Amino acid sequence: SLLPGMLYPRESESREVKSLDGMWDFVISPSGDALKGYREAWFADQLSKVEKVMQMPVPSSYNDITTSRKLRDHIGAVWYQRSFFVPSSWREQRVFVRFGSVNYLAQVWINDEFVTNHEMGHLPFEAEISSYLVYGGKNRITVAVDNTLLQTSVPQGKIIDTPVDNGTTHLQTYTFDFFNYAGIHRPVLLHTKPRIYIEDITVRTGLIGDTGIVKYIIQPAGLQEHETPICRVSILDAKDILAVQEPAYGFSGTIKIPFPKLWWPRGMSPNPGYLYTLKVTLSVANDSKVDVYRLPIGIRTLAWTNTSLLLNDKPIYMRGFGRHEDSILRGRGLDLVTVARDHELLQWIGANAYRTSHYPYSDEVLDIADRLGFLIIDECPSVDTENFSPILLTRHKDSLSELIRRDKNRPSVIMWSIANEPRTQLPEAGEYFKQVAHHTKALDPTRPITIAMARAVQEDKAGEYLDVISFNRYNAWYNNPGRLDTITSRVIGEAEAWHRKYNKPVLMSEYGADTMPGLHELPEYVWSEEYQKEVLSKHFIAFDQLRNEGFFIGEFIWNFADFRTAQTYIRVGGNRKGVFTRDRQPKMAAFHVRKRYYFLQKEL
Numbered sequence: 001s002l003l004p005g006m007l008y009p010r011e012s013e014s015r016e017v018k019s020l021d022g023m024w025d026f027v028i029s030p031s032g033d034a035l036k037g038y039r040e041a042w043f044a045d046q047l048s049k050v051e052k053v054m055q056m057p058v059p060s061s062y063n064d065i066t067t068s069r070k071l072r073d074h075i076g077a078v079w080y081q082r083s084f085f086v087p088s089s090w091r092e093q094r095v096f097v098r099f100g101s102v103n104y105l106a107q108v109w110i111n112d113e114f115v116t117n118h119e120m121g122h123l124p125f126e127a128e129i130s131s132y133l134v135y136g137g138k139n140r141i142t143v144a145v146d147n148t149l150l151q152t153s154v155p156q157g158k159i160i161d162t163p164v165d166n167g168t169t170h171l172q173t174y175t176f177d178f179f180n181y182a183g184i185h186r187p188v189l190l191h192t193k194p195r196i197y198i199e200d201i202t203v204r205t206g207l208i209g210d211t212g213i214v215k216y217i218i219q220p221a222g223l224q225e226h227e228t229p230i231c232r233v234s235i236l237d238a239k240d241i242l243a244v245q246e247p248a249y250g251f252s253g254t255i256k257i258p259f260p261k262l263w264w265p266r267g268m269s270p271n272p273g274y275l276y277t278l279k280v281t282l283s284v285a286n287d288s289k290v291d292v293y294r295l296p297i298g299i300r301t302l303a304w305t306n307t308s309l310l311l312n313d314k315p316i317y318m319r320g321f322g323r324h325e326d327s328i329l330r331g332r333g334l335d336l337v338t339v340a341r342d343h344e345l346l347q348w349i350g351a352n353a354y355r356t357s358h359y360p361y362s363d364e365v366l367d368i369a370d371r372l373g374f375l376i377i378d379e380c381p382s383v384d385t386e387n388f389s390p391i392l393l394t395r396h397k398d399s400l401s402e403l404i405r406r407d408k409n410r411p412s413v414i415m416w417s418i419a420n421e422p423r424t425q426l427p428e429a430g431e432y433f434k435q436v437a438h439h440t441k442a443l444d445p446t447r448p449i450t451i452a453m454a455r456a457v458q459e460d461k462a463g464e465y466l467d468v469i470s471f472n473r474y475n476a477w478y479n480n481p482g483r484l485d486t487i488t489s490r491v492i493g494e495a496e497a498w499h500r501k502y503n504k505p506v507l508m509s510e511y512g513a514d515t516m517p518g519l520h521e522l523p524e525y526v527w528s529e530e531y532q533k534e535v536l537s538k539h540f541i542a543f544d545q546l547r548n549e550g551f552f553i554g555e556f557i558w559n560f561a562d563f564r565t566a567q568t569y570i571r572v573g574g575n576r577k578g579v580f581t582r583d584r585q586p587k588m589a590a591f592h593v594r595k596r597y598y599f600l601q602k603e604l
């Protein structure tokens with residue numbers, strides 16, 4: 001890939017990590033004068049000297065923390081700033097700053113200097129800042145964050161002028177069904193690397209007979225032409241014991257592990273999610289500094305046919321959810337308590353899979369998925385894609401380049417979702433998705449690709465470029481609300497039609513019903529807990545029949561938990577299709593889903 005590496009900052013004997021999370025100074029740029037901060041160069045001095053600042057926690061979305069409607073619904077730039085100290089000893093190192101995610105546009109200054117910018121939420125970026133720092137002294141970091149979505153951003157939105165009581169105002173509109181939370185959403189980490197360092201690692205694993213195969217490629221950085229590097233790679237098991245006695249040498253190579261412990265998903269092994277550690281050591285002759293990086297890896301194979309997805313040569317059936325990174329007050333900000341609770345609930349309910357709808361989830365979330373053995377459909381941030389243009393195509397491809405660069409080594413990631421509910425009926429959609437698909441395949445031929453489809457089978461123009469067909473459909477909700485008697489035959493009919501048209505494996509990536517916890521009614525009536533349970537049940541009947549037909553590979557309820565959306569009269573505090581509430585307690589249907597998911601686990 002043409003992008004530099006994006007290895008997660010991990011401490012080692014050669015690397016230090018220092019978190020900049022915590023309270024930052026925060027200012028909203030005035031709505032009448034969006035450029036004020038830039039004009040007055042707010043980054044060039046202490047923000048609190050020129051503006052009235054408030055304290056804003058990082059990581060978090062800024063929207064739901066205060067009582068201000070203006071801040072919740074703000075469009076345009078906000079400014080974050082804090083100070084930090086850098087020890088003198090770091091002068092011998094390279095220093096980087098890494099943002100896990102800033103939504104949507106970020107510009108970063110260190111002291112008076114502009115150091116980097118990044119467009120797109122939910123994906124990390126970093127910059128070397130060695131030459132901007134004061135060593136053994138105080139430094140300042142300033143970040144301007146702009147949440148504006150346009151027709152050329154990923155995802156797309158529109159800014160419209162609209163009349164209000166005292167004139168007109170700009171309004172951000174978007175068609176996707178989740179609140180456009182903004183801010184510094186994931187950790188901000190300072191980290192050091194030696195002068196010569198390991199920039200990237202790519203690992204592919206396989207199995208030949210009883211031998212595990214680990215192929216690796218190391219990308220070094222900082223080497224001078226006359227220097228002779230020594231790159232040494234070894235593999236440790238989960239107990240930190242060498243899995244193979246002899247290390248491998250060189251920037252690329254193959255390591256063979258006899259009788260490896262394979263990475264299995266939940267339910268297919270008593271010990272799912274087994275991880276080894278790939279330990280890489282890089283040094284050069286006559287330089288005492290050695291860089292060390294430890295990457296968790298899982299040994300597994302992945303293959304697919306026109307009817308199934310095979311992990312370690314066994315067909316897999318996925319039972320899970322579409323989810324969101326969303327929680328009360330924090331919005332889309334990384335919250336480890338919520339992350340831990342979600343994975344407890346996913347285990348309690350017997351799920352083995354989820355889709356990172358509708359954007360890449362944090363490194364921290366995927367670390368848990370790797371470790372617990374969840375199967376992940378990893379989705380890029382393109383949702384409701386329309387008005388296809390060359391610039392949109394470029395950004396869309398960029399989103400996949402950045403996603404694959406970040407997640408390529410993860411055993412849990414078994415599929416790339418290159419879009420959610422794009423307008424695939426449009427004539428331009430065919431060529432557009434052909435290009436996105438080719439781009440994705442060129443970056444990673446080892447995983448199948450899919451789109452969560454919303455349009456009708458007959459009119460679709462994108463399916464031929466995919467490996468797996470996923471479809472979202474709301475029978476007895478948006479289509480025929482209240483008509484539970486329409487679900488089973490329609491789901492079966494649609495899944496069969498997709499398979500007939502494209503001869504590829506099919507899964508249902510969304511289905512469900514909005515449900516107010518505590519609302520009960522018999523016979524079942526829309527929005528009641530009984531109705532949600534029955535909608536799911538009718539789908540289960542369809543899935544059981546489809547599984548006998550041999551091409552159906554997974555069922556994903558929409559949604560794991562209730563989540564916040566833009567304000568509209570079809571949403572009560574947000575989307576209520578969760579099987580769990582927004583504060584992560586079960587609705588009635590959760591117990592019902594649990595019975596099915598455990599039954600499926602036993603059967604497989």
Ligand code: GCB
Pocket residue numbers: 176177178358420421454472510558575577
């Ligand atoms: C969909 C979308 C999802 C929505 C869901 C709904 O098809 O993919 O983002 O939240 O429907 O509940 O309307």
